[in-house]
Amino acid sequence: MTMLSRVANNIYWMARYLERAENTARLINVNTHLLLDLPKRLVLGWEPIIDITDSRTLFYTLYDQADERSVVKFMASDTKNPDSILSTLGAARENARTVRDIIPREAWEQVNQLYLTAKNNAASVITHRHRFDNLRTIMLGSQTINGLLAGAMTHDEGYSFLRMGRNLERADMTTRIIDVRSATLLPEIADDRKPFDNLQWMSVLKSLTAYQMYRRETRLRIRRRDVLKFLLQEDRFPRAFHHTLREVKNCLDDLPHNEQPLKTLAQLQRKLMRAKPEELKQEKLHDFIDELQLGLTKINESIGKTYFWPN
């Protein structure tokens, strides 16, 4: 059975929005924990979270200062922020609604339920007490949907678009987190802060659920160079940039008319694997991440041109 361009587009975005909601939930969660561990004189605060999602301008038109309450509200439940958890789940649900006939019924029910839950819990995410439980509900809910789709949806073209959306969103978030976190971290390195530097790189890993897997893989203490290498070039870790691109490639291999998107993808892969991120100093790292982001944009456009709006 063939697939409508509009439907492919909606499935792709449903997956992207779901993944974005999950990533945002994880980001808030990890930052909450990190701040509890850091000494108060290291005022890292909540502003980096706004920068990761590139929404500084919007934030300051809505709020006066980047205190915990404001940022968490902005990121979790503010419907004026299109990237808040609630907004992205709402968008995922609207997309899911238009492809209700394609995705398994249980998956639609779960997407719908997750949105309704997030809406009901919107107020309680802001306070510390229920935050963890509520964010965990979002993360597990998203994982449940992924599981339902993996286990109950035919792995056809629609599923390929779903996986591509999810993986490109993951790639995007991984690069954003590396970019912003390393920028706020590095200038502050002084010997007496080493243990905290370590903590902060740990939080980068944890934001990407990569901490445990990193330890298994490298069996070393946490170092900037190893973390970067792991998050960018590791082949087998699902949130590593290299892995997400390979997933996208596998999906494209199953789709018709894939020449152009595959070519764009291969260019980015080559750029990624040629680089030695562990040797990149901060400025260079930032430029490199910019290039990766640009590469993602190009892939996104190429997929759009080929499948969603041909001609």
Added chain:
Amino acid sequence: MAIRWGSYRVKGLYDELLRGSGRPRPAAQLLCDYLRSLSDQDIEEYKAAAESAIHVMGITFTVYSEEEGSIDRAWPFDIIPRVIEKNEWLNIEAGLKQRVKALNLFIDDIYHDQRIVKDNIFPATLLKNSKNFRPQCAGINPPLGIWAHICGSDLVRDRDGIVYVLEDNLRVPSGVSYMMENRQVMKRVFPEMFDRYNILPVDDYPSQLYDTLAALSPRPGDQPEIVVLTPGIYNSAYFEHAYLAQQMGAELVEGSDLVVSKDDEVFMRTIEGLTRVDVIYRRIDDLFLDPEAFNPESLLGVPGLMRAWKAGKVALANAPGAGVADDKVVYAYVPEIIKYYLGEEALLPNVPTYKCIDKNDREYVIQNIHNMVVKPANESGGYGMLIGPHASKAEQKKFVRLIRRDPRNYVAQPMLMLSTAPTMVGTRAEPRHLDLRPFILSGQQTFVTTGGLTRVALREGSIVVNSSQGGGSKDTWIVDMEGQS
């Protein structure tokens, strides 16, 4: 002990489950006994379970209002089912088949020789002024000669216990998905009742619909490409469009997904390029189907679709123009239509209907407006109606003016006392008025849903059952009592 049938008042009404004395009808005995055994807490739990099932399943309908835009509302559902005994149902089913068969012959005749007009059974003036007559359809021969493949007829039971046909919906009738979802909810909430009763299943509809549509394909032999054409997610019945597409394994398309080629073939835009479409189950009104043929402003339709249909390159269900028989003025003639084409008496009676175009009928309606239900010929969803006994003097006067200005557009019926069924109000059961919409599929065979969608007016005394106007629904059980006492 929440439900006491002894205090359930059906004063002067016909109740579907109980007789005047508060004694259950035979087919409802088990159900009523069971309901009586429930505590307040049980009832609250069952209601909550049903509500949560509806929420989680995302069963919604969309209401559009000027102020608030479009809102997705949870489907209002009552946990007490409506029960109909199988033998009674079989008679109704036969009546519906007869009716739809005659209506299809009528439509085909209207777009060809118009014998029924020439034989002076059906007035030519009515046809000339009909809003749903499409001159563009004259002379066209749709597959099997069938125009209304999917029909939803509204049935009501009056105080006398007789079931009448209130109207036939031959354009884009909706509600069948709610019929199936209501059953799903009921099975989640009351599984034990399904052990005790022999309740006939309702879930065969999507495969019957698929077969009906597949038989229309202009390319027989191949596996036909069937699509459901929806106006989009803001349509009140979008839920149903998506549901039916999913259940049939058909593609759900919007107008912009389709394109008609120079040689009148219809294609959909897919990730592999253009794919030929054979059958379109369209859920868009005639006038929005094709901006080339009808409303040039329509963004919902597909330019060239009528060309493709006329050329026989694509099948449309229902066929454009089928609505000519769904007009409330045509309704008044259905008994004559049945007799004319089939040589039979109608098995299911019409509600007595006064045609305002007829001078005597009109004067009678105007004299008795306070007792009449007045309906415009071409509105659906309960809009633009007058319910005389409930209306103010000013509203009654307004309708007298409307009737005088455009008599052809109005029919009137005596106020029926719609039958009731026990409906949960808090933890009490109170009588509420209801109707029934079965769906009839016409193709190589005729198929009638087992029961249909029961709609119930949730406000006390109200007889307006439309979900857009505060109505709810119930599961409808056709029960086989043979072997049970």
